[in-house]
Structure formats: C-alpha cells, structure tokens
Amino acid sequence: MIKVHCFVSCVCEIIKRTPGVDHRPFYFGVWDADFSVNDEMELSYHSPHTRHNEFRDWYKLLYGISIEPWYDHDADKETNIQTLVSLVENRPSDRQVMVMLDLYRLPERENKFHQNPFPHYVMLETTDNPDEWFMSDPDFRWEGVIPKARILESVRSPAAAGGFYFDGLNIRHTPAETVAAYFAQCMKTDHNPFTDALRRILRAHTGPDARQPLAHLPHAFREIPVMAIRKYAYEHAFAWLLEDQGKQAEGAPWFEAICEDIERLVKTYTQIQFRALKLLMSGNNDLLASVEQLLDEQDEREFAIKASLLALFNEWQRYRDIGVPHAHTEQAPLEVLP
Structure with a gap:
C-alpha cells in the first residue's frame, strides 16, 4: 500500500x-488530515x-x-x-x-x-x-x-x-478501546473537508462571487496531487479492520472492489485539476459545470466509502465487544493563514 x-x-x-504492534490504525487520521487555504x-x-x-x-x-x-x-x-x-x-x-x-x-x-x-x-x-x-x-x-x-x-x-x-524504548500494544476512540475522532461522516475546500476555491475564482482571477486557479489547485493521495489511507483502515477480525483483506473480492473505489476517488481529483486548467485555457464556461459535477461525484463516492468503512468498524466493535463511540460530525474550519 x-x-x-x-x-x-x-x-x-x-x-x-x-x-x-500494528501501525495501520494511526492512518485513520490521514484521509481527512489538516491542510490550509x-x-x-x-x-x-x-x-x-x-x-x-x-x-x-x-x-x-x-x-x-x-x-x-x-x-x-x-x-x-x-x-x-x-x-x-x-x-x-x-x-x-x-x-x-x-x-x-x-x-x-x-x-x-x-x-x-x-x-x-x-x-x-x-x-x-x-x-x-x-x-x-x-x-x-x-x-x-x-x-x-x-x-x-x-x-x-x-x-x-x-x-x-x-x-x-x-x-522507541517503551512502545505498547494499543488497546481496542483507544483505537475505537481514535476512529470516532477521525471519522467525519457528514462532510468531506478536502472536496469542500476545492469547491470553495473553485467558486472563489469563477462565477458571480469570484474574488480571485480565473488565471490564478491552476496555481491555487497545484497541490491537489499531494493531497489526493492521502485518501489511500482508507485502504489501511479497511485492511486492518478486516484482518483484526481474522478475515482476509488482500485478494478478497469485497476488499478489492473497495480499493478500486478508493483509486477512483484519488484519480478523479487529478481529473478535476486538469479540467480546471482546461477551463482556463479554453475559456469555455460550460466546463465550470463539469468541474462542479465532478466535485459532487467525489462527495457521493467518498460518503459511500465512509459508510462502508463505518459499517465495517461497527462490525469490528461487535467482534471486539467494546462500546460504540460517536463519530465526529462537526465541521472543522479550514486553517486560513494570516
């Protein structure tokens, strides 16, 4: 991975x-890790x-x-x-x-x-x-x-x-209850901060409420590839939650299908970046709607991945016989530099 x-x-x-000791639970914090605008x-x-x-x-x-x-x-x-x-x-x-x-x-x-x-x-x-x-x-x-x-x-x-x-003198095995609490803290079930940010950046450069020049959009989007690969962290979570229950991950049809969805999520962010560049170069405003559509599709895709992951997490909790912490749902504000 x-x-x-x-x-x-x-x-x-x-x-x-x-x-x-397994490192993969620590990746729960990566798919929606902090960034700035x-x-x-x-x-x-x-x-x-x-x-x-x-x-x-x-x-x-x-x-x-x-x-x-x-x-x-x-x-x-x-x-x-x-x-x-x-x-x-x-x-x-x-x-x-x-x-x-x-x-x-x-x-x-x-x-x-x-x-x-x-x-x-x-x-x-x-x-x-x-x-x-x-x-x-x-x-x-x-x-x-x-x-x-x-x-x-x-x-x-x-x-x-x-x-x-x-x-690294006293590394300890992580209790299941602590892993569950960390997952609940990391899982933002009602919003996708990265896609939300791209939509806000796009609208700041295009349309009636634009306050930045369209020519600046490619530069504003240039770090999309660095950020998009964070979504591969979902693979670590699915694999660990399966294997910790004694189930097979790699090679299992359900897991491989999930990995294909995650791959599509990552690759579509690059498509959004390229389409925004094409919008600038062509001046074709019809492309703006297509970028917005891709962002909407990304939300739908990632919410589906999160729903599958949350269902697997709940299954893992029952297997481990631990309580059910509430997933984090409040909107985390984007960091805005002074």
Whole structure:
C-alpha cells in the first residue's frame, strides 16, 4: 500500500518494526488530515503554522510514545541548524530524529510531485564519515547516504521549518478501546473537508462571487496531487479492520472492489485539476459545470466509502465487544493563514 503522509510515515516506521504492534490504525487520521487555504484561496498541504498536535497526542495515546518538538520557531535558522546537528551527532541508538527539509534542494532525490519548494519530513543518522549523514525517507521508501552539507542546505530553505524526536524504548500494544476512540475522532461522516475546500476555491475564482482571477486557479489547485493521495489511507483502515477480525483483506473480492473505489476517488481529483486548467485555457464556461459535477461525484463516492468503512468498524466493535463511540460530525474550519 502506498504511503501518503510524510510525518505519519516517519513516526510509524518504528511501530512497523515492533512485533505485535500494528501501525495501520494511526492512518485513520490521514484521509481527512489538516491542510490550509490562505487568503488568496490557495490550497496547501503544509503551512508555517502546522504543528501536527493531534497526531502527536494520539500517537502518545495509541503507542505510549511522546513526540517532542525540537525546532524553535522563534529562533533563527542557524540556531535550529545547530540544534539539529547536536541531536543527530549525539543521538542515542533508540532515538529517532526527524527534520523538515526542502526536497527540491536535493535534486538527487526523487521529487515525484515536481514541487518548488517541497517541504518534507525525513529521519537522519550519522555515518562513519563525519561529512555524510544517513537519510531515511519512509514516505517515499528511500534511504541512503547524502553529504551532510547538502542536507543542511535543504534544511535552510525558508519553506522548511520543523523537527521532532521520539524514543522507541517503551512502545505498547494499543488497546481496542483507544483505537475505537481514535476512529470516532477521525471519522467525519457528514462532510468531506478536502472536496469542500476545492469547491470553495473553485467558486472563489469563477462565477458571480469570484474574488480571485480565473488565471490564478491552476496555481491555487497545484497541490491537489499531494493531497489526493492521502485518501489511500482508507485502504489501511479497511485492511486492518478486516484482518483484526481474522478475515482476509488482500485478494478478497469485497476488499478489492473497495480499493478500486478508493483509486477512483484519488484519480478523479487529478481529473478535476486538469479540467480546471482546461477551463482556463479554453475559456469555455460550460466546463465550470463539469468541474462542479465532478466535485459532487467525489462527495457521493467518498460518503459511500465512509459508510462502508463505518459499517465495517461497527462490525469490528461487535467482534471486539467494546462500546460504540460517536463519530465526529462537526465541521472543522479550514486553517486560513494570516
């Protein structure tokens, strides 16, 4: 299964290596993970205000591990660089050191979204060569040795500002009741925040209430591919809820059909992006209705996926004989940057 969120992938890597503990429930928080829309009505998967607080809180509740921030947003970049160097070069063997860097500044690394800049979390260790560091990038399934100076240069990017560390000494098995509470917190049954945001961005650039130029729409939508792949997290949830009941996931017709629906959900977001570009290039206003129609279809598709997942979750609860927490249904406001 594809990995879909760099912060989550980094913190889950140590869980995957722990016998008897499963990382997949942590992905419940990914399909509707936070993002931002700024004053110019531009979509962004990351903002200067992103701290991943909910992920960190639930990671502690689920696995017993505290994710500690080391990056000081009130300090200058070089001060934070010094902190990073000290953390990496004095790292205990059971400590994981995460840093946000600008992947665009490391052209030797794959930048599959071709973004400039491309803020991205990785984990770092020393090597036998003091001028080289070992980089682990679980999200892109990449690891290797890169010159320390090149890594620090990518951390110096104005677009990159963040870092955490955590120790993997006392990872615990997650109680079913905690998993149920996390699922209920994550499951937004009455709205789809990402599709809602795209609809609002579209209407801010088109139609009678437009307050942004149409020419700006492709830029406003440019991070759709980075966000859309988060929907693959549904696969982790379906697979885990099935397998935790002793049922087969991969290869089972029902599960494979669900995966096809999730794939269609992800791919249609790209279709929305392309159709918005075509709207701009052609000037054909009839295409606006087709984009709106695709957004409506996305809502219908994702609500159906959520309904199937909720039914499976309720089945899992009965199997585990635990109480039924209420799914989260309140509208979460989009983050708007100052």
